[in-house]
Amino acid sequence: MVKLTIPATELVRPGHAACPGCGPALAMRLLLKGLGPRTVLSMPACCWTVIATPYPTTALGVALLDNPIESTGASISGIRAAVDALAIPDVTVVGFAGDGGTADIGLQALSGMLERRTNAIYVMYDNEAYMNTGIQRSGATPEGAWTTTTPVGGAGRGKPERKKDIMGIVLAHRPVYAATLNPSFPEDFVRKAAKAREIAGPRFLHVFAPCPPGWRYSSEETIEIGRLATDTGVFPLYEVADGHLRLTRRLSSLKPIGEYLGRQGRYAHLTPEERARLQAEVRSGWERILREDASGSPGGPFSSRSSHAATKGDTVEAA
Amino acid sequence: MLEIRFHGRGGQGAVVASELLAQAAFLDGKRPQSFPFFGVERRGAPVTAYCRIDDREVRLRTSITRPDIVVVLEPGLLRAGSAMEGLKPDGILLVNSREEPAALPAPAGVRRASVDATTIALTHGLGTPMMPIVNTAILGALAAASGAVSLGALEQAIDRFVPAHPAENRAAARDGAAAVRVAPPLTAGHSRGASSAVARAPPLELPDAPMAVASSATIATAAWRTLRPEIDQRRCTRCNFCWKFCPDVAIELNAEGFPVVHLEHCKGCGICAAECPPGAIAMVAEG
Amino acid sequence: MTQIVMSGNSAQSYAALLARVQVIAAYPITPQTTIVEKLAEFVANGRLAAQYLQVESEHSALQSVVSASALGARTYTATSSQGLLLMHEVLHWASGLRVPVVMGVVNRAVAPPWSIGADHADTIAQRDTGWIQFYAESNQEVLDTVLEAYRIAEDPAVRLPAMVTEDAFYLSHTVEPVDVPSAETVDAFLPAREVRAILVPGVPARLGSFTGPIEYVGFRRDVARAMERVLPTLAAVEEDYARRTGRDHGGPLPTYRTEDADAVLLTMGTATTTARAVIDALREEGHRVGLAKLRVFRPFPVEAVRALAASVDRIGVLDRSFTFGPTGAAAMEVRSALYDASPRPLVSDFVAGIGGRDITPEAITRMFALLEGPEPPELTWIDLAAPEASADG
Numbered sequence A: 001m002v003k004l005t006i007p008a009t010e011l012v013r014p015g016h017a018a019c020p021g022c023g024p025a026l027a028m029r030l031l032l033k034g035l036g037p038r039t040v041l042s043m044p045a046c047c048w049t050v051i052a053t054p055y056p057t058t059a060l061g062v063a064l065l066d067n068p069i070e071s072t073g074a075s076i077s078g079i080r081a082a083v084d085a086l087a088i089p090d091v092t093v094v095g096f097a098g099d100g101g102t103a104d105i106g107l108q109a110l111s112g113m114l115e116r117r118t119n120a121i122y123v124m125y126d127n128e129a130y131m132n133t134g135i136q137r138s139g140a141t142p143e144g145a146w147t148t149t150t151p152v153g154g155a156g157r158g159k160p161e162r163k164k165d166i167m168g169i170v171l172a173h174r175p176v177y178a179a180t181l182n183p184s185f186p187e188d189f190v191r192k193a194a195k196a197r198e199i200a201g202p203r204f205l206h207v208f209a210p211c212p213p214g215w216r217y218s219s220e221e222t223i224e225i226g227r228l229a230t231d232t233g234v235f236p237l238y239e240v241a242d243g244h245l246r247l248t249r250r251l252s253s254l255k256p257i258g259e260y261l262g263r264q265g266r267y268a269h270l271t272p273e274e275r276a277r278l279q280a281e282v283r284s285g286w287e288r289i290l291r292e293d294a295s296g297s298p299g300g301p302f303s304s305r306s307s308h309a310a311t312k313g314d315t316v317e318a319a
Numbered sequence B: 001m002l003e004i005r006f007h008g009r010g011g012q013g014a015v016v017a018s019e020l021l022a023q024a025a026f027l028d029g030k031r032p033q034s035f036p037f038f039g040v041e042r043r044g045a046p047v048t049a050y051c052r053i054d055d056r057e058v059r060l061r062t063s064i065t066r067p068d069i070v071v072v073l074e075p076g077l078l079r080a081g082s083a084m085e086g087l088k089p090d091g092i093l094l095v096n097s098r099e100e101p102a103a104l105p106a107p108a109g110v111r112r113a114s115v116d117a118t119t120i121a122l123t124h125g126l127g128t129p130m131m132p133i134v135n136t137a138i139l140g141a142l143a144a145a146s147g148a149v150s151l152g153a154l155e156q157a158i159d160r161f162v163p164a165h166p167a168e169n170r171a172a173a174r175d176g177a178a179a180v181r182v183a184p185p186l187t188a189g190h191s192r193g194a195s196s197a198v199a200r201a202p203p204l205e206l207p208d209a210p211m212a213v214a215s216s217a218t219i220a221t222a223a224w225r226t227l228r229p230e231i232d233q234r235r236c237t238r239c240n241f242c243w244k245f246c247p248d249v250a251i252e253l254n255a256e257g258f259p260v261v262h263l264e265h266c267k268g269c270g271i272c273a274a275e276c277p278p279g280a281i282a283m284v285a286e287g
Numbered sequence C: 001m002t003q004i005v006m007s008g009n010s011a012q013s014y015a016a017l018l019a020r021v022q023v024i025a026a027y028p029i030t031p032q033t034t035i036v037e038k039l040a041e042f043v044a045n046g047r048l049a050a051q052y053l054q055v056e057s058e059h060s061a062l063q064s065v066v067s068a069s070a071l072g073a074r075t076y077t078a079t080s081s082q083g084l085l086l087m088h089e090v091l092h093w094a095s096g097l098r099v100p101v102v103m104g105v106v107n108r109a110v111a112p113p114w115s116i117g118a119d120h121a122d123t124i125a126q127r128d129t130g131w132i133q134f135y136a137e138s139n140q141e142v143l144d145t146v147l148e149a150y151r152i153a154e155d156p157a158v159r160l161p162a163m164v165t166e167d168a169f170y171l172s173h174t175v176e177p178v179d180v181p182s183a184e185t186v187d188a189f190l191p192a193r194e195v196r197a198i199l200v201p202g203v204p205a206r207l208g209s210f211t212g213p214i215e216y217v218g219f220r221r222d223v224a225r226a227m228e229r230v231l232p233t234l235a236a237v238e239e240d241y242a243r244r245t246g247r248d249h250g251g252p253l254p255t256y257r258t259e260d261a262d263a264v265l266l267t268m269g270t271a272t273t274t275a276r277a278v279i280d281a282l283r284e285e286g287h288r289v290g291l292a293k294l295r296v297f298r299p300f301p302v303e304a305v306r307a308l309a310a311s312v313d314r315i316g317v318l319d320r321s322f323t324f325g326p327t328g329a330a331a332m333e334v335r336s337a338l339y340d341a342s343p344r345p346l347v348s349d350f351v352a353g354i355g356g357r358d359i360t361p362e363a364i365t366r367m368f369a370l371l372e373g374p375e376p377p378e379l380t381w382i383d384l385a386a387p388e389a390s391a392d393g
Ligand SMILES: Cc1ncc(C[n+]2csc(CCOP(=O)(O)OP(=O)(O)O)c2C)c(N)n1
Pocket: A045, A046, A047, A048, A069, A070, A097, A098, A099, A100, A101, A102, A127, A128, A129, A130, A131, A132, A133, A138
């Protein structure tokens, strides 16, 4: 018998309609391994609306409710209220939404859900653009990235603005647990999902989710690009529990950002100067995380933030 | 009026091919119409596009269910079965394939044509082996095999409307026209493939609420694939990386812990091969 | 049963209490606020064991009760005007998912300019969302109708959301005696929700989904069919309610003094009460006039309107909102219902009471004068001028 490092149970079914190499498809697969079959998901319009396959089939082995793009936070508050009112035991209530449906049009409902301390997990899978509608920029699209609405050519240099700091916004609400997850690190991913499941209160998972057509790379590179995102410091892996930030993948040094950017067509136009600027950004972000990790609490503008924890954060490392 | 239906996969350019054909027909002095099937297009998923060409204004705004010509951008799509649906008995089937046209399955009466558009496209640097951009090569073949448009008009349309590599695309169209092969129709006794009858489904019985309970596992996504993983068990260390990373839940571990690929669901993304530490998985082209 | 002098808003809250709703979500807006304040009080003092969600918008209020209902809970929310407009997208979700959400709506004008006066523009703008719509005339009717609405909405033959509306201030903040049925009576009339086709934790299923045109049209047709079953269900539910409480509000189109009437005025909401008094006065003067109250706007009671039309020459319709189309919404529906009627009565539309303007006995008398006159106009905006200064003003 071989030893598995993540649960064998599959709650994503084959036959789904994701593009080959889809990061969000793999993310859902790993997520549900951590959350288990008594998960009730609410999901807005996003790529996963389509991936889950049209009526009369479903690609998920759990209960799933569709909701409008902007109301995932409210939907999971309602589901939790029903589960509590009807005293249905042992249910994990989860919102699963894209970056657009979370950080842009769904931000109000997310804020409401966190503020009223809904006992549920909100998952934002971040493919860094509106992909279901064909690669338009979102607030979570990184600076410099090409999208169909931030074209390259003429005066266009990709997205001029910086990526919205969704974790900063979420942490300002003092969730009981928040973490960054990356499917290229399956053990860490599943551990965080399973850990979130065991804590009561509002929880948030920020999931890195590479998208081959949207980021313009060849489908077999999804995992490697994810690894590079973390190892270059573009997407650090950490968790904030009990008000304490802890890096879950420590790096002795960052790989140069060029290794990450160079693999994706959406950054192909960047000049060395533009790359250098992005590199500086990433480095200062990484240093901030290191400081917060060392001091044990999220710093920066939220230095006073701490969470109303329901359970003590554990310190178990990835299996 | 000529009705042409294109079958490709998301990202392959079937919709662009149909539009280019319409542009070319217009340059020929015809009244064309082209539109995609309004579905949710995922890269690799089968997609359909329609083109009508007439001397007068086209007065139909419906999908094409009885095409005169069916163009298949990739032979794997013939596996999905629906490509030939409704094709007229005296119609034309044009497939991007290395095979001789005589080997193509088709209903009786249908003229069969094939062209190796993939090789032509790659020769001219169009696309990648996993996703070659074959639409201009196959349009050249279509012009030569059917006369739906002139090759001259097609080249002109490419020049005007293809932003990337127009010269290479024009060359691909010319090569496609030169390389297309046509086989005589099969007689009734020897026909294979889908019948040309358009199926009529009975009225649906639906539950009150739109609640889906069937499993997507009944949906085969094999036709999305252009490459197939082949696992060399002798080199496999049973690390199960391929299983962990497959986004399509297409790999299962057998009792001994060796990975088994479920080809009906594998989309050929190549992740398993890329992530296999000992390099025991190779991606090989689908025939 | 006890009699309590209460507002229309309290009648909404008491009905929700008696219905033993399990999940409540709401966002404040004048003049709905006292409904949700009272419910918060019921929950706080333990009279109602419900989850009360403090949401950050009406959009989220409706979304959360829709989702709660999709898991089987009996839910309640209330709103008005701008809040209802903000809910528009989710209204479609409620009917499409077939969740039996019941909502109280205080009819209020929509901005701009800002106005908190009574007006039906908010709910009329939602007529095509697949919701059952009741318009109430009195606080008693509000309370009774909310209870009936739960029975109808949750009936396996229907399974559609329902809104019970009341005019801003004329009911929402008007106190009058209301018979409150006992908890035992209501429990017998409205047992716990029977749950069907809902999401069950642990059971893989997808509620909502997406479809191609073939199934999509089927599901739309299902909603239309369910809507067709509302009025027969209402008849049965009202009969049961009357048996238990002695009160019957008379179906979708109750009439008043229409037996030998030549001209009938169709009203919605609180204008009905005043119109009844005007009719009595006009009858004294020998006018053969009557009244029909459009209590249910969705589904539109086409058959009842046709039956009424069979015996009258002229129908006036009082619309407390305007569609910016040819006429007000109720007049349009009435005309459409009567297209095939023979003989076909004349239909005259009166747009009145907009933005909280009083619908006075004089205004209604003027409507009847026009309706009975030589050439009743197709459309009249009543009371465009400022009212005369009153003698004691
Ligand atoms: C109110 C509303 N506006 C716009 C849309 C169209 N829409 C559907 S999916 C989508 C993109 C969502 O992007 P994101 O949340 O990032 O998820 P992704 O598609 O990238 O997976 C949009 C804009 C919608 N469904 N509803």
